[in-house]
Amino acid sequence: MFVFVLSKDKRPLSPCHQARARKLLKEGKAAVYRKYPFTIILKEEVNPSKPQPCRIKLDPGAKVTGIALIQGDRMIFGAELEHRGFRIKDSLESRRQLRRGRRGRKTRYRKPRFLNRTRPKGWLPPSLQSRVENINTWVNRLRKLCPVDSISVELVRFDTQQLENPEISGVEYQQGTLCGYEVREYLLEKYHRTCQYCGAKEVPFEIEHIVPKSKGGSDRVSNLTLSCHKCNQKKGNRSVEEFLKGKPEVLKRVKANAKKPLRDAAAVNAARWAVFNRLKASGLEVEAGSGGLTKFNRTKHELPKTHWLDAACVGKSTPSKLRMLVQKPLKIKATGHGTRQMCRTNKYGFPTRYVPHKKDVKGFQTGDIVKAVVTKGKKTGIYVGRVAVRSTGSFNISTAKGVIQGINHKYCRQIHKKDGYSYAT
Incomplete structure (x- = not known):
């Protein structure tokens, strides 16, 4: 992978090969600016040639x-x-359930409020x-x-x-070599790359007409599904009811999936x-x-x-x-930038412990990426990962092999400040 390069006044230059970056660092002509993504900054001025965009x-x-x-x-x-996004949804759903339970216990006789709250334009x-x-x-x-x-x-x-009207014209790629790619990509996404008749995965799929064209079926996406080659040949030009006569549950699922609107595609x-x-x-x-x-x-x-x-x-x-x-x-x-919740609750919504107001402990914050070199004790070794600080100065480090608990802050060295993300190569 190439290495990002900044000039002395922090102007972006053309990225260089990692071998060249190592040479500049070894000769003392550059210093490490960021760990993720790896970036170096030059210590001397360079010719102001225009970099390749x-x-x-x-x-x-x-x-x-x-x-x-x-x-x-x-x-x-x-x-x-x-x-x-899914973790945010789960957190909001959990908070909503706790709030509703608390209101049911405390304000059960309160009259419902009129729904006069509106969302701004462009709300997501x-x-x-x-x-x-x-x-x-x-x-x-x-x-x-x-x-x-x-x-x-x-x-x-x-x-x-194009999914609704396969005969649409006027768009260049739909009439050229891309004809059919949109429909196939949508079906692969909709049916999770699974044969709808036998459940096979990781095999070559074919687009199959639920109602055969020989019996009046159309090319609309609501009449198309995914099938492996074996099932497609076995079904032939039979109707889906005839093909799945002995599998009523599969027949019901195929028909239900076929009637699903393009709501998922519209949301994306x-x-x-x-x-x-x-x-x-x-x-x-x-x-x-x-x-x-x-x-x-x-x-x-x-x-x-x-x-x-x-x-x-x-x-x-x-x-x-x-x-x-x-x-x-x-x-x-x-990973986010933490939480503003000052009181932790159990699964029933009752407070269990409080969070310290001060986030900085011994120069570290939860979320910093650190390198800990432990020289003695039962946990002797080198650990690199995200740190969870404790007011006692004994930290937990999340590494690729698991969480290492009880690492003293004296062994830790910060290599990347907390920025709301974790990294791996």
């Missing part, structure tokens, strides 16, 4: 967003950003808004670390207009519009692509399906020959 490519997802940096025809940085649920803010945060961070002049983002996962697209508008506000050129075009580019370059490689293939700006200079992505996980 980079393009940020984004593949927003419900759980993970892929990030890629493209410089010319080279991919120089890749990352996968794991969101915390906190779980989706968190994803938008995470993406915007990392775009701004990368802009400070490398010369970015444009952004590509997968705006719509599915083209719902709504969040992506919020991401798109936030990126447009940055003032950079923003290119929008679709999920079908991303899959076409990835197949063309013969790349495996991962979030960060999907990001590298977003949009028409994807070069015809893409040189992959990144072996593995940086794993980024959104």
Whole structure:
């Protein structure tokens, strides 16, 4: 992976190879500026030559967003950003249940309040808004670390207009080599890459008509499902009722899934519009692509399906020959900046303990990434991970192998300040 480089006055320069970065650090011409993503800052002034611009490519997802940096025809940085939207939803749901239980115990006779509260224009649920803010945060961070002049983002996962009307015309990619990619991508997402008849996974899938075309079935997405080759051949041109006569539960599930509206696709697209508008506000050129075009580019370059490689293939700006200079992505996980809750409760909502007002303990905060070198005792060793501080000065460190408890602060050295994210390579 390439290393980000800043000038002496913190201007972003072209990223360099890690071997060159090691040489600059060894000769004392540069110093470490950030640990994640790894960035160095030069100690001497350099010629103000204009660096080669980079393009940020984004593949927003419900759980993970892929990030890629493209410089010319080279991919120089890749990352996968794991969101915390579902954890936010669970926390809000838990708080809501505790609040409702408390109101039932304390104010059971209070009259209901009139529902006169309105939501502002552009409001998103906190779980989706968190994803938008995470993406915007990392775009701004990368802009400070490398010369970015444009952004590509997968705006719509599915083209719902083409899904409803396969004969639509007037859009270039729908009439060219991408014909059918949108429908296939939607079906793979809707049915979780599973054969709807036998439940097979990780096999080549075929698009199957629930009502055969020979019996009046259409190409609408509501009449399409996923099937493995064996089930597709076995069903032939029989109706689904005839094929699944001895499996009433499977028949009921197939019909129920087929009637599901495009609500899921619309929800994903709504969040992506919020991401798109936030990126447009940055003032950079923003290119929008679709999920079908991303899959076409990835197949063309013969790349495996991962979030960060999907990001590298977003949009028409994807070069015809893409040189992959990144072996593995940086794993980024959104952890948040803590909580404002000053009183911890048990599962029934009753207070159990209180939180100290002071977050800083011995120069450390919960969430800092530290390196602890323990030289004596039962826990002798080297530990690197996120720290959870205690007022006693005895910390817990979350490492890749588990949580190490009771590490004295004297053995700890901060290598990355708390920024709301955890990292892994």
